[in-house]
Amino acid sequence: METLLALSIGVLVAAAAYLLLARDLPRVLLGFVLLGNAANLTIFAAGRIGTMTPPLVEYGATALAAGAANPLPQALVLTAIVIGFGLAAFALVLVMRAYAEFGSAQAEDMDAAEGPDEPVSPAPDQDPVPAQREAA
């Protein structure tokens, strides 16, 4: 069971990495969200899985029964899901804004930080779009 979960988390990470390496930002964003899911599941699995019993103290008892799930990773993952959502929303709007600014959603076209009037000292003749060189 755990082995299978670890394997599917591995697939999830691989898919996330593949998307993070994409040239267009919307795909990078999706990879980012996938990586967040992978992280949440990893925390969850590392706290050990197996039981179906939720971590609720039975009525009248003072402590959690022995067979219940581990509550700590759940608390951590809950926080992580919400934060991840906030981050994804922000990143999404950032992509939108970047598209509005540059008319493109490709990372290589966003070179405002390397303005044309700023002398690029090491090699001024170097091509400003490294990926095009890479593609050639």
Next chain:
Amino acid sequence: MPLPDLMLILPLILGIAAAMLVACLKPASAAPVGAATAAVSFVIYLGLAGGDPASASFWAVPSLDIAGGLRLDGLAALFALLITGIGTLVLLYAGSYLKGDPRLTRLIVLLLVFMVAMLGSVTANDVITLFIFWELTSLTSFFLVAYDHEKLEARKAALQALLITGGGGLALLAGLILVAIAAGTTSLTGIIAAREAVLAHPAAVPAMLLVILGAFTKSAQFPFHFWLPNAMAAPTPVSAYLHSATMVKLGIYLLARFNPVYGSEALWQDLLTWTGLLTALTGAVLAFRETDLKRVLAYTTVTALGTLTMLLGLAPELSAMAAVTFLTVHALYKAALFLTAGILDHETGTRDASALGGLRGVMPWTAAAAVLAALSMAGLPPFLGFVGKEIVYEAAVAADGGAGLVVLGAFLVNTAGVAIAGLLGWRIFFGARPKTPKAPHDPPIAMLAGPVVLASLGLLAGLAPSLLGGWLLDGAAAAILGFPPTTYLALWHGFTPILALSAVTVLLGAVLTLLWPRLMRGLQATRRLDRFGPANGYEAALAGIIRTADATTAAVQHGSLRGYMQVLLLVAALGPLAVLVARGGIAWPADAVLDPRALAFGLIAAGAVATAVAIGTFAAVMALGLVGFGAAVVFLTFGAPDVALTQFTVEVLLVVMLATVLIRLPIHGRDSRTTRQRTGDAGIAVVAGASVTLLLLAVLASPFDPRLGVWFGENSMPGGYGQNVVNVILVDFRALDTLGEIAVLAIAAFAVIALLRGAARPLRRGN
């Protein structure tokens, strides 16, 4: 603190106090105050010199076993007297030489700080104090060479001097630390006492070589000699003080200081003898092809420093005496000649040796000083230079092993010295007088005092060498030897073969003086060979560093997001994996049980692959939703209903948001990577996924420590009065974290609003 101890540190305190005072004074009064301070220090050292070595401790770092302190023995006293004595005259001279220069105050302050640094270096009794003051001399030298900082030449020369002496300083630091570890003490006297231990240490040879490297760079030994002539970009008083009389002799001082430890080592002797001789000959040849008086003098200084290094490498008994005598001789005549060169530059408007001549009539006092100094340099009786030359010859003749070469080398070097002395003392002041840019006359007394006093001292000391020897030089030689010297200084040794050698030297030198213009022009042809010289090596190394930095920046900061991502992912994946494999941590958890819940895992994996390979953005978003719901199902079926609920809600929101926004962007959804790029990326992706899986499996295979979960389970009711343990953790035990999380969400919301407002009225770039 007893009075003698106080006297040891008083010159340093006075120097710093004067530097601070001068900084507040008008330029006109800066030089006299500086000169007076140096003179008072000179008198203090005069009172201390000649007695038994005195030492005192002023500071300590007990935790590092460092006892810093000062010690004045014969060698230190000799240096201290030269530093303060010549310092007095140079400071006086500088005030007149740079009269009206608004930067004069700064020059005087720097010279005073330099003087303190020099005094600290030569009177330090522990290697740490020595090193700190040593570095301070390099720093002040940097600022003084760059005095005319608006000139590129001066800036380059200053940087060159700093890099070479500073680099040597690093070597010296390493060497001194090794020596101190071997000796078990940082005290110089302690190190000399622990000679056996220092030599027996496994790192004895590297330590010695590092110390030698420090000394050679400071004292401009071949192949580091080129920085010294370039440092002539400094004003003449600085050249006379730092780059002939004092700072460049600090390397010689260090070698002399360590002579009792290493003096009988064959490697030490060979390295010093032959490097010294090579340096001396290089300087002698190069001096002939220069016409700029200061550069001529700089190369003869290189020659003198080479001779001193050579002497310290020869069998010590005689050479120690020869070294201290020649050092004194050289300091006196070279400072005098430098100051004369400055006067000539100042009064005639040029310091080109080939454009000067017959100045005897218009500048009688200057001529007298120059002639006296030159005669001492040429080594004619009854000047101290004669005594110095005789004893150098004696040491060379007495040296065992390769003596023929050493004597020949000493002969050539001395002959060149005579010839240059003839150039400076005779050619410039006698014969026909060509027209000069300014009408020359003798300078004011403040400028004249330096050369006249120094040159006269060379004559007076030569008349009674045994007086100087018994009072000062014997003690200095004793510090080099480790025991009192048995030789004594005398002007007249009788008719010996050495006297004949001296006579031949003078005659041949005089012939070379007459031939100087022809010789100088003939040697210009050798400039073509300069590109094979070490100066070019320095330039190439400097350019190489800049090129390497450029290439590194271009390779590391290439600006491609993909490139950064690739490196990040590979490092993050392979780093932990390598550790895991190396430590034998690969392990599988033992779980054979399978139930239908595992289907949700398949949902996640399938959704992930679909997201990655989806052609359109919209399809990718849908597949992403599949992954989120799969995760929610996992949470739900493994006892985490709260997490599952949150995940469902967030996933729905996210998919709606992504779909809405990404569809609004009019971009075609295809992945714009080439097939080759995609293949490479897939490889990286597989490595990353495999790494995470293996790490997670190793974690799951290791025994689990449930204490935290159990603690929360036990304390949830009594501590938080809640049955839902996850809720209690979030809002009670970790309430502050949750508050932080809410704050993060709020900030993200504000940022989103701000960006959306901006997007409504886009700010197009100018071009």
